[in-house]
Amino acid sequence: MNERPNLVRRTVFPRSDSRAVVTPLQPSVVYASPDPDALDAQYEGRAKGYTYGREGHPNADVLAAMIDLMEGGPFEEGQGGIVTGSGMSAVTATLLGLLSAGDHVVGGNQLYGRSLRMLTQDLPRWGIAATLANPTDLQAMEAAIRPETRLLLVEVVSNPTLRIADMAGIERLARERELILVVDNTFTTPYAFRAFDRGADVVIHSVTKLLAGHSDVTLGYVLARDPARRKAVYDTNVTLGLTPSPWDCWMAERGLYTFDLRFERAQANAAALADLIADHPAVEAAIYPGRTDHPDHDRARDLLGGQFGNMVSFRLKGGRDEANALARAAPQIAFAPTLGDVGTTLSHPASSSHRALTPEARADLGITEGFYRVSVGCEPFDLLARDFGAALDAAR
Numbered sequence: 025m026n027e028r029p030n031l032v033r034r035t036v037f038p039r040s041d042s043r044a045v046v047t048p049l050q051p052s053v054v055y056a057s058p059d060p061d062a063l064d065a066q067y068e069g070r071a072k073g074y075t076y077g078r079e080g081h082p083n084a085d086v087l088a089a090m091i092d093l094m095e096g097g098p099f100e101e102g103q104g105g106i107v108t109g110s111g112m113s114a115v116t117a118t119l120l121g122l123l124s125a126g127d128h129v130v131g132g133n134q135l136y137g138r139s140l141r142m143l144t145q146d147l148p149r150w151g152i153a154a155t156l157a158n159p160t161d162l163q164a165m166e167a168a169i170r171p172e173t174r175l176l177l178v179e180v181v182s183n184p185t186l187r188i189a190d191m192a193g194i195e196r197l198a199r200e201r202e203l204i205l206v207v208d209n210t211f212t213t214p215y216a217f218r219a220f221d222r223g224a225d226v227v228i229h230s231v232t233k234l235l236a237g238h239s240d241v242t243l244g245y246v247l248a249r250d251p252a253r254r255k256a257v258y259d260t261n262v263t264l265g266l267t268p269s270p271w272d273c274w275m276a277e278r279g280l281y282t283f284d285l286r287f288e289r290a291q292a293n294a295a296a297l298a299d300l301i302a303d304h305p306a307v308e309a310a311i312y313p314g315r316t317d318h319p320d321h322d323r324a325r326d327l328l329g330g331q332f333g334n335m336v337s338f339r340l341k342g343g344r345d346e347a348n349a350l351a352r353a354a355p356q357i358a359f360a361p362t363l364g365d366v367g368t369t370l371s372h373p374a375s376s377s378h379r380a381l382t383p384e385a386r387a388d389l390g391i392t393e394g395f396y397r398v399s400v401g402c403e404p405f406d407l408l409a410r411d412f413g414a415a416l417d418a419a420r
Contacts, residue, residue, distance in 0.1 A: 047086050049274045053077040069102070079262050083273035090280050091235065091245050094214040095227060105247040106258050107273060111210060111230025112138050113266035114244030118206060118226055119175070121260035122253060125151030128173040132159040132189065134182035134389060135208070136230075137377040143177070159189035160320060166197055175204040180219075180327065181211040184373045184397035185390055186311050186337050188320035191327055195223035204253070210234070211363075215287050216331035225249050226257075233364030234334070236279040237286050241272040286366060286402055290334035293368075294400040297408055298336045304413075306346070306420040308394070311337040334401075335363065340394030346419040347372055347394050353418030354411050363399035368408060371397045394419075 055074040057063045065071035074081055084107040089097070092104045099105075108114045119142065123129065131143045133156040143154035157168040159178045176198055178189050191207075198205035206226040207219040213234050219227040229235060231243035246261075248254040261267070298312035313324035314332030324332060340346045351359045351370065358369045361376035371377065373391050386392070400408070 047083070047274065047277060049270060050082050051270045052081070072101075077270070078265060078267045081270055081273075083270040083277070084268050087231075087243075087268075087273045087277050087280075088245065090277060091214075091229065091231070092247065094283075095209075095247055096214075096218055096220050099247075103251055103254060105227075105245050106254070106261060107231070107268045108244040108246060108261050109266045109268050110242045111136075111228070111232055111244040112142070113261070113264075114228045114230070114246045115139050115142060115177075115208070117257050117261040117264065117266055118228060118246055118248075119147065119152075119177075120150075120264070121257040122204060122226075123147075123152050123174060126172060127152050127175070128170050129154040129175045129177060130165060130168045130173055131156050131177040132179055132182065133157060134159075134185060134187065135177065135179055136183055136210075137380070139177070139208070141380070159194060160187050162190045162193035162197065165190075165194060169197075169201060169203070173201070173203060175206060177206045177208070179208045179211060180217050181313065181324075181333065181335065183211065184335075184337050184371065184377065184395070186313055186318075186335055188313060188324045188327060190323065191222055198223065198225075211333060211335060212328065212331075213283075213287065213333075215284065216328045216333060220247070220249065222327075226253065231276050233362070234287065235283060235364075236276040237283065237364055237366055238275075238279050239362060239365040241275045241279070243268050243272050243276055287334065289402045290400050291332065293403070293405050293408060294334045294336050294398075295332065296405055297398065297400055297412065300409055300412060301336065301338045301416070304416045306340055306342075306416045308339045308341045311339075334399060336398045336400055338396055338398070339390070339392055340396070340419055342419065343393040344374075347374075347396065350396070350415045350419040354415035356407075356411050357415070363397075365399065366402050368401040368403060369399045371399070373397060 054076055066073040088105040088107045092099055108117055131154055147154050155168040157164045178194060180189050204225045207224040208228045209219050210230040210233050227247040229245040231245050246257050248257055295314050298310050298315055301307055302310035360369045361371045362369055373395055374386060374393050378386055378391055
């Protein structure tokens, strides 16, 4: 009787004198080492290797190295960025890795909705207090600082009203008060704003959005200037199991290859769309940092170097009825609470990202029932002009 061959984990990946042009996808959860001494060497940093997927894997390292280059790298071994399972996992690993019970955080008052929840509802349960302040007003930020304040968390461009933070003032404030400055660079991307060059200690990205760009991966990224802080964020990420999928990393890498082209096309579309929206009689206000009527236009020009991004917001003269009419009249534009896709998406903060706020709190931010945020994509502009023209006409 013929003995059946043992095919289980006995085959060897073929060697080749040529190399793959495309990065290999390596979904392995675990990696084999020759012996205990070799494993010790890897854990102690004397040798490079992988052990368990939750602690790191090749596809995450490839993606991190690419974003490192965008943020001013390459960096020394062990000092580059960390890829996490989502944008919010990047925020979580950073805050929990760098803060302890009794600490206090000052955050921008128009952060991403779940970041606001983290600061105001989740951190207090763990003994970490938070205060929100307007990042366009340096005096308000300074007034929010307490003796126990350890960290400032800001976004350069606020969500969804697209106000521009006083980053020069905030950077000075962080240095004077010896605070950790954390910048969520998701909206701006390194193409428009290099946070490390502007004094940030930690940079965060939701890779899910513009960097990956196709609404088919969920990932985050954290880059810490200080190696000790990087290790604290890394250890928290591993312990909490905020691990990125190799598949998502591989897909995001592919998306990054076209980032420059996508960003330039979407940004050009956004500038033209903002002008079209501003001229429509159904619109009370169009909000785009590249327009001279934006309240922070001069600051945006200085900070972003003319790269005003792909995000446009606007406020209809009407309320919920008009907002419903607009969305229904534009079926080709995805009504979805996201941003950064190759296609244009439309978001209604009052019913999505900011629904947890009271109507009065939303009104204080200028978010009415007729307020929309647009993540402008890469479509031919004539299609966008046609679709938005019809939608705005329906909202009159």
